[in-house]
Amino acid sequence: MRNFVIVFAATALMATLVGYFIAKVALAPARNALLFQKRFIGDIAHELRTPIAIIKTNSEVSLMDTSLDPKVQRVLHSNIDELNRASEIINNLLTFSNWTRPEQMNFSSIDLGVVADAAIRSLRELAKKKRVEIIVYKKTPRMIYANSTAIGQIATNIIKNAISYTPARGKATVLIEPDYQGHILFVVQDTGMGIERKDLPHIFEPFFRAERSRNRQHGSSGLGLAIVSELVKIHHGKIAVKSAPNHGTTVTVSFPYYKNGDAAYSAKREQTEHPDEISAGFVA
Ligand SMILES: Nc1ncnc2c1ncn2[C@@H]1O[C@H](COP(=O)(O)OP(=O)(O)OP(=O)(O)O)[C@@H](O)[C@H]1O
Ligand SMILES: [Mg+2]
Known part of the structure; x- marks a missing residue:
């Protein structure tokens, strides 16, 4: 009876371990794909940040010229609004790709x-x-x-x-x-x-x-x-x-x-x- 219990426990333990490793191996491609997706998103967002900031600064500098045609001023203001929205989206993308490492956060x-x-x-x-x-x-x-x-x-x-x-x-x-x-x-x-x-x-x-x-x-x-x-x-x-x-x-x-x-x-x-x-x- 005792032997049976030991064999049973050992088999259950083996089955659990095998199940765990199979699940780990099976899920690895999905995990890697998610990590790759996050890194890719982060890289693109990072690349877009600088040109957007430059266009925004140029538009703001142009608006300092008070002799500008009001129509042009309106277009520049609208461009700045859109650029602000684009920056917000980029910041969200950067956050999404970066904040997956809790060890780097201060609590x-x-x-x-x-x-x-x-x-x-x-x-x-x-x-x-x-x-x-x-x-x-x-x-x-x-x-x-x-x-x-x-x-x-x-x-x-x-x-x-x-x-x-x-x-x-x-x-x-x-x-x-x-x-x-x-x-x-x-x-x-x-x-x-x-x-x-x-x-x-x-x-x-x-x-x-x-x-x-x-x-x-x-x-x-x-x-x-x-x-x-x-x-x-x-x-x-x-x-x-x-x-x-x-x-x-x-x-x-x-x-x-x-x-x-x-x-x-x-x-x-x-x-x-x-x-x-x-x-x-x-x-x-
Ligand atoms: N309070 C809410 N009422 C109605 N729909 C909602 C609400 N919160 C979220 N949603 C729906 O869920 C979607 C996803 O929300 P989420 O906040 O992730 O993205 P978003 O608001 O579209 O864009 P972002 O937050 O990135 O500017 C929204 O587009 C909207 O359709
Ligand atoms: Mg939202």
Whole structure:
């Protein structure tokens, strides 16, 4: 009987090891293809950055000549707008190809509320232009262990989507709260156009843009959520998207809560130490 148990355990162990190596070998081409794709994208983006910066500077210098025909001035201004959009896309491409090496990122204790405020500040003009109201609710605790630039990029991309895909007089609500199970939630809810069921599985794929949003969102590259999902993974977080066409979208990112280096510290305990502070602000 004992021999049988030993043989059985050894066979199971061998089967697991063989399975692991087969899966590793089978997945290697896909992994390499993704790495190659990222490197290729990064190289192209890098090459495009300099000529775009030069054209932009030349246009800005030309605009200093106040005697220029107003028609030419308008064309130059429009060129600069387009070049700014191109730079934003290139920056996204560079981020997408670079930020796959967590060992090169600095991590520290971060207040998610502070990062969200900064992201909202940077999007205030866009929200004003689109006449979308941003409402913020921040509860405590909300500390996470993270790279602050990466978290800023996560917050900016998600809030920017909420503004971009919501028609005028709509709302984007940003909520930061603990789930009392050791996580801090970053929730962005909008009252916008929503995402069709068939598109939902694809929104994290690089360059994917849903049909209905494509004609409205001029200059988007379909990279925002691909970057977000990479960065959330690096932070051991999770992201979920709920949406219904014409009824809006809710994006929820959950990060492990950070208490003095102990990510497993119960958010519930902190909660009893510092009662909830809820602050709401109208930004646009
Ligand atoms: N809040 C939202 N409401 C409706 N559709 C959304 C929302 N967020 C994302 N989408 C859909 O998912 C697609 C992918 O989003 P993603 O942020 O990755 O790219 P993008 O916004 O098109 O471009 P980029 O963010 O690179 O400028 C969008 O094109 C849009 O179709
Ligand atoms: Mg986007």
